[in-house]
Amino acid sequence: MAKHEYSFYPGCSSQKGASSSNYLTSVQTMCEELDIQLNEIPDWNCCAASIGYAGGGELPRLTLSARNIALSEEHNPGQDIVATCAACWLSTREAAERLEEDQSLFAEANEALAEAGLKLKNDTPIKHMAEVLIEDIGYDAIGEKVKKPLEGIKIAGYVGCQTNRPFGIHGESYENPKYLDKLVDTLGGDSLPGYEKKVQCCGGALAFSEPEKSQEMVKGIIEAAYDHGADMIVTPCPVCQMNVEVYQDQINETYGTKFKMPVVYYSTLMAVAYGRSAKDAALDGQVIPAKQLDELAAK
């Protein structure tokens, strides 16, 4: 299999000691297995996610992403940019498209970047890791590597918002994307295609400022997973992962529920299925441990 090489944009939350550092760990393991090389964009900056809008105007926010793309084009020329964080991917790709369609904005962005001695060409494809897996690697290749099928593990595929809309994965629908289910099946697990909350928003943007609002939505997401008999939830988005996993105790407090639903990354599932250690799979990063995976990894 040909080696795949990408210009990698990890994003703030994947940094060491940050909320989705476990995501990064498992992604690195997954990439080793699939022979994917990730070349981090040197000196990348935050994308402002989709919450920077109060302080930052349109152009300043676009310039944030423009800087990352410019850096990538300078240091990792010819490589597609890959992000693992939904928000990073979305902001960067959205910025690229806005600057593409509005040439005056493009000129202004470059004028701003010049201050940092950078220049944006803006001809680099920007992908989410899920796209890489499905479009560049493919289910078959992903399946070939499986050493420990996730037999008997019922997993609800929770896609969330920003990996799904407005771009989403090619050929998938906004209302009922199936790729996480296909992935789970490919890894030998039991997918739950009927899981109806797979694209329900978790309120990530309000998680800090108005937790009661976001937690109400998270409750629905977890409830539905239990209704479908899920052992755990899998997601491609760090905001979703954290939001759905870490507030379960508070939700239990508020609503008198007894939630203890593990929420893992697809990369964690893959690392385990590929027979790697719990550490490589970043299972130690689970606030709510995914027991079946721990056991499987231990075997």
Add this chain to the structure above:
Amino acid sequence: MTEVVATNETILVVGGGISGMTAALEAAETGKQVVLVEKRPYLGGRVSQLYKYFPKLCFPTCGLEINQRRSKMNPNLTILTMAEVTGIKGEKGSYTASVKLSPRYVNENCTACGDCAKAVEAEFDDDYNYGLSKRKGAYLPYRMAHPALYVLDPRIIGTDDAQKAKDACKYEAVDLDMAEETIDFPCGAVIWATGWQPYDAAKIQPYGYDRFDNVVTSVEFERMADPGGPTDGKIVRPSDGEEAKKVAFIQCAGSRDRNHLLHCSRICCMASLKQCTYVSDAYGEDADISVYYIDIRAIDRFEDFYEKVQAIPQVKFIKSKPASIVEGTDKRPVVHGVDTEGYNRFADEHDLVVLAIGMEPSVDKDSFPVDIVINREGFIEAAPENGGVFAAGSASDALDVNRSVQHATGAALRAIQVVNGAAGVEG
């Protein structure tokens, strides 16, 4: 080999629906030679699949009977069914058309006695009923089918069923050796009346047509209401056959929408108003009908009908494009959205949701046989560049039956102008 007698004074009509039939008959009844080419095994097109017409609530088969008698009587009209135009060469006044004829495996001897259908076992989805019911592998598409000849489904050819059908026929009408053929013939003018198809409802993901049993399209619902249809005219839930009394009609399902069809399909509002009467006729005071709309387009005298339906106490109108449908308890579709008149959120549970599905022109934009002006939505624009090719009916725009016929009658004159020119009658 099928023989077609034609000259450059002949008018070729493509499509045997209400528009094509009309154009062909009006020209033929004016003394012109006409060849009518229809893809289906029978004439009438989508009109033959309608239960009632708006706003009169009369029966399409009634007018169809007249048109079919007209075509049976008319010596100037040649009808080719199971036929598709594959090419048109030449120019205004002297075209050569290539027509592909698919085998019916049944010849003119057929008396429509039905013995072959009795003999055949294989069953297939009945496309006349949009797949809501099954039909035999040897079949008469529907009772009034014209020509009244049975058809053998190509899928039974080479199976025992094919032989059974042949053996059952006393009149040597079943001909298993029939093969596809392509014939060429001249014509002076072409009337393009290929009509429309329902927009693929599965593409309207928020409404879950592909996920929920009790979300159907307006064309399917029309078959349901027809006593001759798959449910014997009963309005029921596909999921369990239970009576559907609480019914929602969602307008602009695929129309006026950049994700689907940009145009307004014109007929959907009126069709839904008509279908409201099906439900209230069936269930009277027990009916509970909601129409979700953006604008009710009951244009010109249709306004009367809108008022008539508004007067039915069981029908309510909600100005809203629903956001989504989710499946509630007992497979009941729940329609979510906001009533924009004064901002009221709703989550209404129904027995059945009917999507007033958009009209997609059946015009092949990308490989149209001749150079012709087609607009962004795939409809043929009237234009001098089109030479001797004229659109009729909903190949030209989203039109209701009445306007299609009106338009098709005009198309006949346009064609006659060309062939009269060719014949030197002009002046």
Add this chain to the structure above:
Amino acid sequence: MSDTNQAMAEKYRNNFLKEVEANVEEGDWVKMCMQCGVCSGSCPLGKFWEHPPQEIFMMIRAGKRDEVLGSDSMWMCTSCYNCIVRCPRELPITHIMHGLAHYAKRLGLVPGNQPTSKFAQMFWDNLMKKGRVNELKLGMSLYFMNGFGEGVKTALKMKDVGLGMTKTKRMNPMEILGGHAVKDLSGFQKAIKKAQELEDKRIEQHGA
């Protein structure tokens, strides 16, 4: 009323739609709304909106300047993009909501204590400092945004979450001292500053 607000109100007397087109990100889409309401119905936080998007668009056309810019509705947006993908008229509603929020902020019309507006501002300030977001500092400043007492309460309430995160090495107390940063910080900050200047200039001319 802030000066800019005054100035803008003057400039676009009785034509709020024009003001929005000139000053709000993607504002010139507003006129294309056909009031179908699909956005309002699609918003996961819909029930929290005093004025849902489609109504806001109508209010803009009806010149209800103060009601719109003073509303906290657009701060409800979680950027889930449901409205954008469903809008039959292709309006980038999410961005328009962000744009309106930002514009309201510029004019100082955001209702006091609108938590998300505060958080969003902090987020921005936070990332402007080092070029990367420092989750811990962000969290802390957030907890204390309503004063010390409030902050302690929230912090305690969040204690367990924090603990869990720390245990799993997904939060690092050391971050409070420094933490991740962009190396070329000055270049970074200059670029963004320049961008802001350019944007102000453009709006100035555009509006004029």
Add this chain to the structure above:
Amino acid sequence: MADEKKFAGYICTGCGIGERLDAGQLETTAKRDGKMAEVKQHEMLCSKEGVAMIRDDIDNNGANHIMIAACSRRAKVEAFNFTDVAMSRANLREGVIWLRPEGDEHQETTQEMADDYIRMACAEVKFMTQPSPSGEQTLNKTLLVVGGGVTGMTSSIEAAKAGYPVHLVAEEAKLGGVWADLYKRVPFRAAAVDVPNSKKADLPQPEDPGIDEMVAQIEADSRIRVHLNAKITKTSGAPGRFSADISTESGSTATENFGAIVQATDYKPYDANKLPEFAYGKTPDVVTNFELEKLAKEANGAPLKRPSDGKEVKSVAFVQCAGQRSEKEGHLPYCSGFCCTESIKQAMYFKAQNPGCDATVLFDDLRTPGAAGEDFYRSGQQAQVTFSKGKVSEVVADGGDLKVKFKDLILNEDTEMDCDLVVLATGQVPHVGPDPYAQLAVDEAEDEEEKAKAQAILEVAPPSILNLDYRQGTDLPQLKYGFVDSHFICFPYETRRTGIYAAGPVRRPMDMKQAMEDAVGATMKAIQAAENAARGSAAHPRVGDLSYPSFRKEGCTQCKRCTVECPFGAINEDEKRYPLFNESRCRRCGTCMGACPVRVISFENYSIDTVNQQIKNVEIPDEFEEKPRILALACENDAYPALDMAAQAGEELTPFARVIPVRCLGSVSLSWITDALNSGYDGIVLMGCRRDEDYQCHFVRGSAIAAERMSKVGDTLESLNLEPERVAVYEVAITDIKRAPQLINDMAETVEKIGMSPFKF
């Protein structure tokens, strides 16, 4: 055609007829009772061989009256297509064996049924003669087009293009009519194929109305003769031989002959003085959409100024549905269809001339159907026209400014807006002559109140446009709200005055594009009418039918029923009050035949006798055999096919029924009923089409007239002192596959209850 009638009968034994019935006996019946000189059987009569056999008898053995006993007359029409002889068909398949269960216990009655149908078909053909063209008309290709607007101009241009000369008569001094003042027209096309969908997309804009080009085209066309300032003062004749007096203001009158006529008199603008609530008439700054076009044309691209003080318009409001879609006195109940796009177009005038100008459209439902329509809506939004869903209650003029008070239906509040100019989107009123039946309504009024109402209508009736010298009035009959539209969805150009076709907004409110398309269709029908008249062939729906009514003058009592009841006003009266038939105006429905109390009207192939003899030739078993006979007269277009399809569907019909298809229930003569009762039928069922305001009858009034007549059948029954239940009249639709046979079976039950008719001999 041979004078001497030579009869031949053919019996098909295919499709199970041979198995189910005794063909030998059928043959004997045809010979013995049916008096067929020659009778042949064939195991598949519709096959090439079978048809060849018949053809051979016609060509070589002089058979000119043939009886075919096989399937329904609706089946195998192309095979049994012997246009050069008189032909009747006995329906043994759908009519007998498919409607009857198998089994010995049924055999006798089923066979009797079949034998009777043989007798009936033989009797029918005996009294038929082969119709032939009358030659009453020759081909006159010239068309008369009345109306100088876009509709009339289009009709003229398109007719000429097809090689048909035209006289175009306009009452105005110049061509263009109500459209003459258009500054621009709503674009005809949708966005081009390569246009992306975005806020900056290149969408269709208001375009040049193209009136001048049309006028030029007409002036340049030698085949079109234009009469300006002219009116039609008299129209007489029939398709192929119309004669019209064209009189000009100057007083000169020219009489011209025409093959057919197109009435394209368009519409008249609604009188906005009926809208005081919108301050119309109170200030010149409230104008109608029609008046605005004039202003725009005068401004010719410069910013529009308001009429009162010439101030440049900075804000304008469009009030949609002004005086329309409303039940209020003096308002139009319908939607005029064109106003939404018209207002968008006009709002764009203001935007184009002064982007700073606010243009707001206040609508309830915005109606911009189709591809071009929806694109133009977007185009208007793109131009920053503001659309508000609002209901306007009042327009107030205070000083210079106008206040529009309305309920904003979205924001759900009563509000108001100030503007410099208000445009009322008012509707189209059809420009028609008087309703030809207005006088009749007065004459036939049931009570004084009704009479007064009718009288009032008659008094305000507009002057005639066509001045037809027809027995049934001077102009085209009206459908609703004064529009002369066809009532048939499938047949928009159906007309009740054969050879005269309405086009454009006289038919139905419509915009310019539709009016032009409609004109082409109407012209097609007019050309067709002229051509068919020349062939002596009927017009729709019996195109190709060469038969036409003849009548025995000596028998006529001048009762005028035929002239009054003809649904198409085809029959005039001569000075002696005898009916004057106009072949090419006749639609061959036979309503006159049914109307005639003295039975002097008949067609060659459809007459009092052809049906009466069928009735008489049915064998009536005597009372004690307990075999009643039920006569069913069924409309050949709906009820009869319904019975055929019932047979296909395996429904069952009483073996005592004898069904006779009729062209229209309107052609049913009371004499048939009386004779049937006298000759011992036990029950009679008449099946016609729906006849209320949403009538289905394809001869418009036939079914209704029949119902009227039959309401009087009670007297006949009484005089014979028979129970009234013995005759029933029903509305039957082609879809009544279960109901149609049931109705006949019900009659059988009724007869069982009330007993057999005493009139059996």
